[in-house]
Amino acid sequence: MARKIVFLGPPGAGKGTQAVRLAQELSVPHIATGDLLRSEVQSETELGMKAQGYMDRGELVPDELVVAMIRERLQKASGFVLDGFPRNLNQAQRLSSVTEVERAVHLSLSREEIVRRLSARRLCPQCGHVYNLQASPPQKNEICDLCNTKLVQRNDDRPEVIGHRVDIYTREIKPVLEFYQKQSVLREVAALGSVDSVYRAVKAAVN
Ligand code: ADP
Ligand code: AMP
Numbered sequence: 210m211a212r213k214i215v216f217l218g219p220p221g222a223g224k225g226t227q228a229v230r231l232a233q234e235l236s237v238p239h240i241a242t243g244d245l246l247r248s249e250v251q252s253e254t255e256l257g258m259k260a261q262g263y264m265d266r267g268e269l270v271p272d273e274l275v276v277a278m279i280r281e282r283l284q285k286a287s288g289f290v291l292d293g294f295p296r297n298l299n300q301a302q303r304l305s306s307v308t309e310v311e312r313a314v315h316l317s318l319s320r321e322e323i324v325r326r327l328s329a330r331r332l333c334p335q336c337g338h339v340y341n342l343q344a345s346p347p348q349k350n351e352i353c354d355l356c357n358t359k360l361v362q363r364n365d366d367r368p369e370v371i372g373h374r375v376d377i378y379t380r381e382i383k384p385v386l387e388f389y390q391k392q393s394v395l396r397e398v399a400a401l402g403s404v405d406s407v408y409r410a411v412k413a414a415v416n
Contacts, residue, residue, distance in 0.1 A: 210235070210415055210416050211311035211312040211415045211416075212235055212237055212287070212288030212289075212311065213286075213288055213289060213308060213309055213310055213311040213312075214231065214288075214289070214290045214291065214310070214311065214312045214313075214314060214415055215290075215291040215292075215294070215295065215304075215310050215312070215313045215314070215389075216228050216290065216291065216292045216293075216314050216316065217295075217313055217314065217315045217316070217382060217385060217386065217389075218315060218316030218317065218318070218400060219316075219317075219318060219323050219374075219375055219378045219379070219382075220323065220327060220371070220374045220375065220378060221318065221322075221323040221324075221326040221327040221330065221371075222316040222317070222318045222323065222400045223316055223318075223326075223400050223404070223407060224241075224292045224293065224316060225241055225243075225244075225292055225293075225339055226339065226404055227314075227316070227404075227407060227408055227411050228241065228290045228291075228292040230408055231290050231408075231411060231412075231415070232289075232290040235288060235290070236288075237286070237287075237288035237289050237290060238282070238286060238288075238289050238290070239289075239290050239292060240279060240282060240283070240289050240290070240291050240292065240294075241292040241293050242275055242278065242279060242291075242292075242293040242294040243292075243293045244293075244337060245278055245279070246260050246264060246270060246275075246278070247264075247363075249278075250264065251334075256274060256278065259274060260274065264364070264365060265364045265365060265370075266365075266370070266373070267365050267370040267371070267373040267374040267377070268373075268377065269296055269297065269377060269381070272297070272299050272300055272303065275294065275300065276300065276303045276304075279291075279294060280307055283304070283307050283308045284307055284308065286308070289308075291304075295385055296378070296381055296382070296385070297381040297382075297384070297385065298381075298384040298385055298388060300385075301384075301385045301388045301389070302388075310389070310392075310394055311394060312394050312396060312414065312415045313386075313389035313394050313395045313396070314396050314398055314411055314414050314415065315386060315395060315396065315397050315398065316398050316399075316400040316407070317397065317398070317399060317400060318399075318400040318401060319401075320375060322401060323371070323375060324368070324371055324372075325343070326341060326344070327366045327371050328366065328368065328371070329341045329342040329343045329344070330342075330362070330363065330366050331347075331351060331360035331361065331362055332360060332361055332362070332363055333353035333355065333356060333358050333360055333361075334358060334360075334361050335353065335356045335358035336353060336355050336356045336358070338353055338354075338355050338356075340353075340360060344404075345404070347360065396414035396415070397414075398410045398411055398414050
């Protein structure tokens with residue numbers, strides 16, 4: 210089974226949900242650039258302060274900042290599940306100069322379902338667990354099952370930002386898909402259906 214895996218797909222497709230599970234099963238690190246950047250913002254680091262405006266507007270953080278953030282982690286890793294990177298052709302090319310990619314799994318989902326999932330997404334600010342108020346709600350109203358913390362909605366999951374994020378994704382991802390297609394590592398997975406059924410398709414794609 211492949212151990213150097215990237216997840217591609219629109220915001221809300223379920224990359225994080227699937228990547229956490231796959232990384233656990235493969236015993237490799239789950240590296241999510243969005244999570245890393247949110248943690249930099251929360252800690253008010255120099256990188257976090259540079260990134261915050263872009264993130265709140267639903268735009269991409271400049272490539273050099275994001276590449277610098279993950280380069281070292283990837284150089285050392287004998288396997289990884291990368292989630293949220295690369296997001297444009299330049300990032301894909303930069304990634305290929307750092308490490309090989311054995312599988313690029315592209316999760317696809319309709320715009321209508323993306324908006325539905327993201328509007329109902331809630332995040333635990335303490336442990337990072339992701340919920341969905343419709344599909345996978347916590348047991349107590351908006352409280353994390355794992356650490357009892359009040360859940361929050363991401364700033365960029367507001368309806369006015371979601372559309373902008375999807376537009377940027379649609380514009381930037383085409384050459385990335387072509388890039389991995391040419392290397393014969395691209396696999397398409399329909400992201401509609403239960404988390405378990407999508408996971409079965411993901412497993413088949415990385416085998
Ligand atoms: P991404 O990392 O691609 O932005 P997430 O994994 O955060 O997406 O998923 C987006 C939202 O959709 C979350 O609220 C998550 O709980 C929910 N979700 C993930 N997979 C499914 C699924 N197969 N069916 C319904 N909801 C899902
Ligand atoms: P995500 O959690 O993957 O939805 O990412 C949240 C936000 O972080 C994005 O909307 C971007 O502003 C920023 N971000 C995450 N990954 C990248 C990346 N690879 N390149 C540029 N910006 C990114």
